[in-house]
Amino acid sequence: MNNNPLLIEHGCVDFSLLKAEHVVPAVEKTIQDCTQIMEKITATENHNYETLVAQLDIMSLKIDRLWSPVTMLNFLANSPEIRTAYNEGRQLLTQFETVLRSNSMIYNHLENFSKDSLNTEQQTVLENYTRDFRLHGASLQDSAKERYKEIVLELSNLQSTFGENVLDSTASFQLLVKDENELAGLPQSIKASLKEEAQKSGQEGYLCTLQMPVVNAILKYVDDENIRKQIYMAHSKRALEEGRDNRPLIKEILTLRKELASLLGFETYAHLSLAKKTAESPEEVLEFLYSLEEKTSEPAKKEFAELSEFKKQTTGGELHHWDYSYYLEKLRKQQLDFSEEDLRPYFSIDSVLKGLFEIVEKIYEVEVKEVEAPQCWSSEVRYFRAHSDGEMLGEFFLDYHPRKNKRGGAWMQDVVGRSRNENGYEKPIGLIGGNATRATEDTPALLDHREVVTLFHEFGHMSQFLFTKCNEYSVAGINGVPWDVVELPSQFLENWAWNKDALKMFAHHYETGEEIPDDLCDKLIASRNFHRATQIRRQLEFGLMDMHLHYDYDGKPLFEFSEEIHNKMSFFPLLPDTLFLAAFNHIFAGGYSAGYFSYKWAEVWEADAFELFREKGIFNREIGRSFRQNILEKGGSENPFVLYERFRGRRPQQDALLKKYGIAN
Numbered sequence: 001m002n003n004n005p006l007l008i009e010h011g012c013v014d015f016s017l018l019k020a021e022h023v024v025p026a027v028e029k030t031i032q033d034c035t036q037i038m039e040k041i042t043a044t045e046n047h048n049y050e051t052l053v054a055q056l057d058i059m060s061l062k063i064d065r066l067w068s069p070v071t072m073l074n075f076l077a078n079s080p081e082i083r084t085a086y087n088e089g090r091q092l093l094t095q096f097e098t099v100l101r102s103n104s105m106i107y108n109h110l111e112n113f114s115k116d117s118l119n120t121e122q123q124t125v126l127e128n129y130t131r132d133f134r135l136h137g138a139s140l141q142d143s144a145k146e147r148y149k150e151i152v153l154e155l156s157n158l159q160s161t162f163g164e165n166v167l168d169s170t171a172s173f174q175l176l177v178k179d180e181n182e183l184a185g186l187p188q189s190i191k192a193s194l195k196e197e198a199q200k201s202g203q204e205g206y207l208c209t210l211q212m213p214v215v216n217a218i219l220k221y222v223d224d225e226n227i228r229k230q231i232y233m234a235h236s237k238r239a240l241e242e243g244r245d246n247r248p249l250i251k252e253i254l255t256l257r258k259e260l261a262s263l264l265g266f267e268t269y270a271h272l273s274l275a276k277k278t279a280e281s282p283e284e285v286l287e288f289l290y291s292l293e294e295k296t297s298e299p300a301k302k303e304f305a306e307l308s309e310f311k312k313q314t315t316g317g318e319l320h321h322w323d324y325s326y327y328l329e330k331l332r333k334q335q336l337d338f339s340e341e342d343l344r345p346y347f348s349i350d351s352v353l354k355g356l357f358e359i360v361e362k363i364y365e366v367e368v369k370e371v372e373a374p375q376c377w378s379s380e381v382r383y384f385r386a387h388s389d390g391e392m393l394g395e396f397f398l399d400y401h402p403r404k405n406k407r408g409g410a411w412m413q414d415v416v417g418r419s420r421n422e423n424g425y426e427k428p429i430g431l432i433g434g435n436a437t438r439a440t441e442d443t444p445a446l447l448d449h450r451e452v453v454t455l456f457h458e459f460g461h462m463s464q465f466l467f468t469k470c471n472e473y474s475v476a477g478i479n480g481v482p483w484d485v486v487e488l489p490s491q492f493l494e495n496w497a498w499n500k501d502a503l504k505m506f507a508h509h510y511e512t513g514e515e516i517p518d519d520l521c522d523k524l525i526a527s528r529n530f531h532r533a534t535q536i537r538r539q540l541e542f543g544l545m546d547m548h549l550h551y552d553y554d555g556k557p558l559f560e561f562s563e564e565i566h567n568k569m570s571f572f573p574l575l576p577d578t579l580f581l582a583a584f585n586h587i588f589a590g591g592y593s594a595g596y597f598s599y600k601w602a603e604v605w606e607a608d609a610f611e612l613f614r615e616k617g618i619f620n621r622e623i624g625r626s627f628r629q630n631i632l633e634k635g636g637s638e639n640p641f642v643l644y645e646r647f648r649g650r651r652p653q654q655d656a657l658l659k660k661y662g663i664a665n
């Protein structure tokens with residue numbers, strides 16, 4: 001056990017030594033240690049902060065310190081052995097967390113603990129734990145506690161069946177196109193992959209499926225309206241067929257969630273969900289969404305009229321549901337003719353990183369430098385260190401290109417967060433993972449603009465993680481930040497990747513060193529606003545459905561319910577026998593229930609914050625320092641509204657979002 005690389009008290013795990021066989025023994029040992037701490041808490045009568053709340057933080061730190069490296073290995077260097085160990089370890093930890101969080105004795109200690117002698121940060125930690133124990137049923141007695149456990153289990157089963165139905169229904173549809181001409185308009189690379197799909201299943205032709213990239217490409221590019229229509233309709237009817245019908249599941253899930261909420265003392269499930277968010281009430285969220293609805297209504301009407309007219313002028317006829325993406329792409333090409341490929345030469349990964357760190361230096365006064373990477377899971381991993389005012393803030397890994405056995409997407413995560421130790425503080429160490437285009441034999445890694453924005457986004461999370469000055473582990477860095485503002489620092493930093501002055505600083509041709517041309521830069525920036533109001537309203541529609549279902553849904557048929565909201569939000573009427581809700585995984589199989597609004601919520605915050613930079617200069621140090629000190633350094637240690645008001649002098653205002661996208665002036 002002594003030489004298990006996962007069982008360390010300080011610094012970073014030595015990834016070059018870490019193997020699957022270390023996982024389960026380390027989890028077992030950590031659970032043993034935590035159980036002892038738990039028993040000590042329950043055996044103690046009179047608690048102070050250190051004997052009660054700080055002990056809970058110590059357990060969280062022990063578990064995270066062990067488990068973050070394991071999730072990293074699972075994400076970055078997956079193997080059958082790692083996966084098995086990961087699943088086994090996760091199960092053990094979930095069991096332990098359930099036992100811990102439902103412990104009534106600890107809950108009672110927390111409930112009765114006086115806040116009086118605590119500083120602000122400690123008060124937040126105490127409130128968070130008290131709330132989390134309550135949400136895990138720790139306040140319930142006997143039969144209520146039993147019922148709580150039953151509901152949680154039933155919900156978890158229903159939600160996974162819901163997700164499986166969507167998956168199976170999606171996979172059950174195939175459209176074999178024999179004649180290549182019917183797919184005219186589709187880019188060659190996508191056609192090739194559809195052909196490959198057909199060959200794999202022993203057929204000849206092109207196999208169109210309902211996988212998202214395929215659906216998007218067909219709706220956007222295929223000239224043949226009939227093909228687009230078939231795909232659109234099949235996609236809109238998923239999980240409604242017999243044997244995979246999600247409608248009864250939706251009703252059951254909603255009923256159980258309602259019961260769960262009332263068991264825990266909440267008026268509705270929406271209230272329960274908001275207990276961990278900055279939004280204070282469902283009414284506030286609805287007002288937020290409806291107010292944005294109103295403000296985007298006219299611009300969206302104009303966008304629809306423009307697109308309808310465009311179709312009339314080009315091919316004639318009325319604009320249908322399955323025409324939307326297709327004509328939008330054609331119109332975009334007409335108005336803003338550039339291709340992503342034109343941009344790549346200006347975005348070599350090294351010039352993007354250099355630009356990103358220059359911007360960070362300018363606004364946050366933090367210097368980020370590359371240093372030699374420790375030996376780890378792959379030789380292409382890079383390593384960076386952040387300094388400010390002579391103080392080392394922390395370090396992070398960058399693993400940014402796709403590999404076999406690596407998960408998709410881009411993300412930021414902790415290796416170990418800032419925490420107290422006997423000499424002061426442990427420095428935070430994090431990771432940015434990604435799958436950006438890699439170098440070829442002839443060129444360095446040239447990113448497309450979406451990949452550039454993503455890198456800025458992930459470093460935004462990293463800035464909150466590295467810059468933290470909090471003393472208590474569970475609110476330092478990205479810990480304890482309410483869920484609906486987690487995306488504030490990340491989406492905020494994206495703005496610089498869309499700003500001309502910033503782009504001119506680093507978007508330089510990898511061969512000639514020439515700056516990105518004005519014309520191309522302008523078109524790129526304009527593309528961000530192109531038909532934005534319609535896109536915003538689509539998200540508002542999902543947010544409204546989600547919130548109403550969990551707040552004041554009266555049990556009417558789901559189609560009728562959807563139609564009422566949809567027809568207010570869209571110029572396309574809801575088509576009979578379709579139901580988006582039946583495939584709405586986010587809220588029925590994922591973690592977004594009564595939380596979908598968060599996308600727009602956080603966006604308003606970041607747009608409002610960035611607006612101050614637009615007014616006073618996008619490299620304004622004073623405002624940068626204020627954002628860093630009032631928001632980034634404070635992590636989850638205080639109410640985000642309070643933190644934000646210190647930065648901005650008031651709460652965030654919606655109009656900033658509309659201005660950002662050129663919808664309002």
Ligand SMILES: [Zn+2]
Nearest residue numbers: 457461487490
């Ligand atoms: Zn993010």
